[in-house]
Every structure is written in C-alpha cells, then in structure tokens.
Amino acid sequence: MPLHKGQAAHDETPLAVNPFYGEANPVSGMVEAPPKHRLPDGPLPPTTALQLVHDELMLDGNSRLNLATFVTTWMEPQAGALMAECRDKNMIDKDEYPRTAELERRCVAMLADLWHAPDPSAAVGCSTTGSSEACMLAGMALKRRWMRRNADRYPAARPNLVMGVNVQVCWDKFCNFWEVEARQVPMEGDRFHLDPQAAAELCDENTIGVVGILGSTFDGSYEPIQELCAALDALQERTGLDIPVHVDGASGGMVAPFIDEDLVWDFRLPRVASINTSGHKYGLVYPGVGWALWRTPEDLPEELVFRVNYLGGDMPTFALNFSRPGAQVAAQYYTFLRLGREGYRTVQQTTRDVARGLAERIDCLGDFRLITRGDQLPVFAFTTTPEVTAYDVFDVSRRMRESGWLIPAYTFPENRQDLSVLRVVCRNGFTSDLADLFMDDLRRLLPELRKQSGPLTRDKGAATGFHH
Numbered sequence: 001m002p003l004h005k006g007q008a009a010h011d012e013t014p015l016a017v018n019p020f021y022g023e024a025n026p027v028s029g030m031v032e033a034p035p036k037h038r039l040p041d042g043p044l045p046p047t048t049a050l051q052l053v054h055d056e057l058m059l060d061g062n063s064r065l066n067l068a069t070f071v072t073t074w075m076e077p078q079a080g081a082l083m084a085e086c087r088d089k090n091m092i093d094k095d096e097y098p099r100t101a102e103l104e105r106r107c108v109a110m111l112a113d114l115w116h117a118p119d120p121s122a123a124v125g126c127s128t129t130g131s132s133e134a135c136m137l138a139g140m141a142l143k144r145r146w147m148r149r150n151a152d153r154y155p156a157a158r159p160n161l162v163m164g165v166n167v168q169v170c171w172d173k174f175c176n177f178w179e180v181e182a183r184q185v186p187m188e189g190d191r192f193h194l195d196p197q198a199a200a201e202l203c204d205e206n207t208i209g210v211v212g213i214l215g216s217t218f219d220g221s222y223e224p225i226q227e228l229c230a231a232l233d234a235l236q237e238r239t240g241l242d243i244p245v246h247v248d249g250a251s252g253g254m255v256a257p258f259i260d261e262d263l264v265w266d267f268r269l270p271r272v273a274s275i276n277t278s279g280h281k282y283g284l285v286y287p288g289v290g291w292a293l294w295r296t297p298e299d300l301p302e303e304l305v306f307r308v309n310y311l312g313g314d315m316p317t318f319a320l321n322f323s324r325p326g327a328q329v330a331a332q333y334y335t336f337l338r339l340g341r342e343g344y345r346t347v348q349q350t351t352r353d354v355a356r357g358l359a360e361r362i363d364c365l366g367d368f369r370l371i372t373r374g375d376q377l378p379v380f381a382f383t384t385t386p387e388v389t390a391y392d393v394f395d396v397s398r399r400m401r402e403s404g405w406l407i408p409a410y411t412f413p414e415n416r417q418d419l420s421v422l423r424v425v426c427r428n429g430f431t432s433d434l435a436d437l438f439m440d441d442l443r444r445l446l447p448e449l450r451k452q453s454g455p456l457t458r459d460k461g462a463a464t465g466f467h468h
Contacts, residue, residue: 061406064434067424068408070217070251070281070379074429075331082334083286083327091127091326092317100326103333107279110336111291114257115266115275123267124300125293126318127279127329131250132170133320134276134292138246139174141274141294142209144301145244150205162202162243163211164194165413166218168250171211180208186415192216192371193223196231203235209244209273214252214265218412219372219423220379222252225265225272232271244273244299251377253277254284258345259352260376273299279332282348282377284339284428289328347428351378355426358435367446371421378426383419391449393422394457396442399449403441 034040034052044052063073086100094101104127112123128134139161147154160181163171167184175182183202185194193216203210210232212225225247232243247253247265254277256263266275272295279289294300300318307316339347355374359382363370367388374380383393397409412419426435 062404064429065404066406067426067430067438068406070278070425070427071287072280072284072429073427075284075286075335076338079285079331079334079338083331086327086330087325089326091324091329092319092322097326100329104329107291107329107332107336108293111277111293112267115253115293117267117293117295119296122296123293124297125291127332128276128290128292128319129321129324130280130288130290131168131248131276131278132173132290134278134290135168135170135246135248136174136177136320137292137318138274138276138294139171139178139180139208140304141300142244142246143178143180144304145299146206146208148301157206159208160202160204160206161208161211162199164199164213164216164223165415166193166216167211167213168217168248171248181206183207187413188415192219192412192416193221194228196224196228199228200231200235203232203241203243205241207241207243209246212245212247212265214247214249214256215377215379217251219381219421220374220377220425221372222256222260222263222265222376226263226269229269229271243271245269245271247272247275249275250278250290251281251379254279254282254344255348255352255377258341258348267295279328282351282427283332284335284344284347285328285331287328289332348378351426351428351430354378354430354432354435355380355424357432358424358426358438361439362442365443365446367450371419374424374426379423381421381423383421390452390454392455392457393420395449395452395455396422396445398457399445400441403445405438405441 034044063069066073089097089100091097091100091104107127108123108125109120111125112120117123126137128137142161143159146159150157158179158181160183161171161175162183163185165184165186172182174180185198185202187193188195193213199210210228212228213223214225215222225245229245232245236242249256249265252265253275256265266272274292274294276290276292277283279285279291280287283289283291305316305318352374355378359370359372359374359380362368362382367384368382369385371381371383372379384391384396393409397407400407407422407424409420409422411417412421
C-alpha cells in the first residue's frame with residue numbers, strides 16, 4: 001500500500017457543491033459544503049456525498065485504456081452482480097461462510113490440476129490478496145525450510161534468494177522485510193531476464209531458493225524455467241546443494257497452460273516447489289485475488305500454518321492479512337466455471353493475437369524497434385530507432401495520454417540503463433477495434449513529434465511510472 005501524509009498546508013477551501021444536489025433545500029447545499037481534510041461537522045444527504053466523490057473520480061484515467069496495468073479491467077455484468085452479493089462476506093470467517101471456503105478449496109484443486117501437481121489432491125494452497133502476498137508466503141516457506149536444514153548455522157548464516165534483476169518489486173520487499181540477501185542476475189545485451197547458468201553460479205549453502213518469472217513485467221518474456229531447473233540439477237550433482245525453485249507465474253501462470261501447453265515450467269519439474277499467480281491479472285478477475293500453491297504439504301512447513309479457534313470453528317490459515325472480502329474468490333470460481341479450459345484458451349489466444357498484430361503494425365511505422373513481440377505474454381515493449389532524434393519514448397507516452405491512452409515509458413535496470421522503452425499490456429477487453437483506435441492516435445501524433453527539435457521530457461525519472 002502507498003504511504004500518504006497529511007497535507008502540510010491544508011487547502012481549507014470547501015468542496016464546491018452544486019445547489020441541485022440538495023434534496024430538499026438547494027441553498028443549504030451551497031452553504032454547508034463539506035471540508036476536504038477534516039471530518040465534516042454533520043452528515044450529508046447520500047446523493048450529495050455520492051456526487052462529490054463521483055465528480056472527483058472522473059479525473060482518473062479510463063481503466064479500459066490503461067495499457068500499463070496487468071490487472072483485469074473488464075468482467076461480465078453477471079460476475080459483477082455475484083461479487084456484489086459477496087462483498088460483505090469476510091473470507092477469513094470460514095466457519096461462518098463455509099460455502100465461500102469450499103469455493104476457495106475448489107479453485108486450489110483446479111489450479112493444482114492445471115499446473116500438473118503430481119497428486120492434485122495432496123497439493124496445498126490458498127487464496128491471497130494478490131501475487132505480492134502470494135510471493136511473500138512462498139518466500140517465507142522457502143526461508144523456513146532452509147532454516148530447518150541449517151539449524152546449526154542459523155541465525156549466524158545469512159540466507160539469500162537468487163532471482164533476475166527484472167523481478168517484480170514484491171521480491172525486493174520480501175528480502176527487505178524478512179532479512180534475506182537478494183542476489184540478482186543482471187541484464188546483459190539483449191537478454192532482459194534471468195540466465196539459468198548465472199543464477200546457478202550465485203547459489204551457495206545459504207540460498208533458500210531461486211525465483212523464476214513466467215512473464216517478466218519489463219518486456220512480457222517468459223524466463224526459461226526448465227533450463228533453470230536443469231542448471232540447478234547440474235549444480236546439485238557437482239556440489240550436493242539442493243536448491244528449490246519458486247515460479248512467479250503472476251501473469252504467465254494463467255496464460256501458458258492454455259496456449260503454450262508444450263512449455264514445461266510447472267510442477268512437472270520436480271525442482272519446482274511452489275507457484276503463484278494473480279487471479280486478477282490473466283486469471284480474468286477484478287482485483288484483488290492471488291493464489292499460492294505448494295507441490296506437497298512438506299513444501300509448506302506446518303509451523304507457518306495457524307490453526308485458530310475462531311467463531312467456534314478450527315481454521316487453518318496461511319496469510320499476511322486477516323479480513324478480506326470473499327467476492328474475488330467467488331468471482332474466480334465463477335470464471336473457472338464460465339470459461340473452462342477451452343474458454344480460457346480462446347480468450348488468451350485472442351489477446352495474444354491482438355498483441356502480436358499491434359506490435360507488427362508499430363514495427364511497420366519505421367520509427368520504432370520492437371524489444372518483444374507479444375508472442376509469450378500478450379505484452380510487448382518497443383523503443384525508438386537510433387535514427388529518431390526529435391523525440392523519445394517519454395514524449396510518446398506523454399502525448400498518447402492526451403488521447404486517454406496510458407502507456408508506461410521507463411528505463412531498464414542496471415547494465416541496460418541505456419535502454420528506455422514503451423510497454424503495451426493487452427488484456428481481455430482490449431479488442432482489435434481498440435487496437436485500431438490506438439494506431440490511429442499514434443499515427444496522428446507522429447508527424448508532430450518528428451517536427452520537434454529534440455526530446456522535450458527533461459526529468460525522465462518522473463516522466464511516467466513503471467506499472468506492474
């Protein structure tokens with residue numbers, strides 16, 4: 001969650017209220033306008049409060065045109081109605097809401113089967129508020145298993161976690177919060193994610209695990225999970241070190257099983273101990289819901305599971321938070337039932353087709369060079385060609401925002417900080433028709449950009465955020 005501070009010098013100008021908002025006396029609505037930074041002295045009519053908040057939220061971007069986020073921005077009305085029915089159910093109260101808990105259990109079983117767990121009935125898992133919490137839980141399990149094996153050396157020995165520099169920021173948070181050394185494989189040349197051999201070389205007796213990303217947020221590419229496991233197999237043969245792998249499948253975990261069925265990345269690889277995904281990304285559910293699964297109960301140390309006598313029932317839980325609504329879990333189960341394997345395959349293939357088609361058209365413009373083409377995650381990144389000197393990717397991002405399109409422009413990490421790109425995330429709901437409109441707006445602004453004397457963005461670090 002972002003941290004906010006109170007405004008240093010409060011703007012005490014009250015919110016402006018349209019007199020027609022007053023339900024009985026329109027004049028009172030003008031006189032009794034509420035303050036912005038302190039609680040009002042008294043209540044407002046519900047229509048007035050609704051309109052005040054609604055008017056301010058109109059200034060937010062249009063989520064359907066947000067090509068920065070991986071998060072689902074469209075669901076069927078039926079799913080929205082189902083979520084409204086469940087928004088008051090506390091997911092943690094499993095004794096009070098046993099059917100919601102049963103839907104969560106079924107989702108875990110479906111994912112265990114989808115990800116080829118050796119025995120889907122033995123795999124354990126849970127829902128989370130998103131992939132970030134799921135990654136934290138998986139990291140905690142890795143660390144606790146390492147602590148068990150190294151009880152004679154811990155806490156004197158400092159554990160470490162190996163990953164690519166391209167990992168989502170939640171892994172940096174995990175290492176910071178749980179006092180684990182982050183060992184990151186840098187980018188090199190045209191390799192923008194983890195290299196299996198380089199990752200193996202960073203491992204030692206203090207390594208709790210290696211994280212592989214099935215779909216890098218930087219460019220949409222899959223990391224080579226099978227090759228990573230093979231490199232760690234070879235390391236074990238040479239040194240005896242048995243290093244588990246966690247697959248962060250935040251996005252790809254709900255893409256690859258349907259349209260990359262021959263790609264081996266999941267529990268078919270014995271070294272993969274746990275997997276997470278975001279139900280609210282390519283799982284096609286509104287935020288926020290994630291899933292964490294472990295191959296066997298032994299991969300999730302029992303001491304991490306809390307068994308609480310809560311409201312009269314025994315409740316095993318593994319979570320960082322406590323209360324959260326059951327709506328997203330119900331929506332995930334609805335979507336699994338609604339689409340099935342064939343439905344998911346069609347949705348994800350269509351989304352990839354839109355991404356690949358849009359990437360090819362951008363490539364044909366001549367001003368841009370593709371970094372990826374949307375043929376793994378339905379995501380692609382591109383930059384300007386060396387011949388383009390009048391503008392840069394930050395100018396493109398800024399100008400496309402004028403038409404409502406939110407496209408992040410950002411610089412790659414250490415070793416490739418010379419590379420700045422734009423990234424387009426295609427999701428269900430971003431149709432071929434919307435892609436046509438995107439291209440129309442991009443083509444329309446290019447002549448103006450080409451006439452600039454040079455890039456206009458001075459502070460590139462603040463030009464646009466990198467949105468995961």
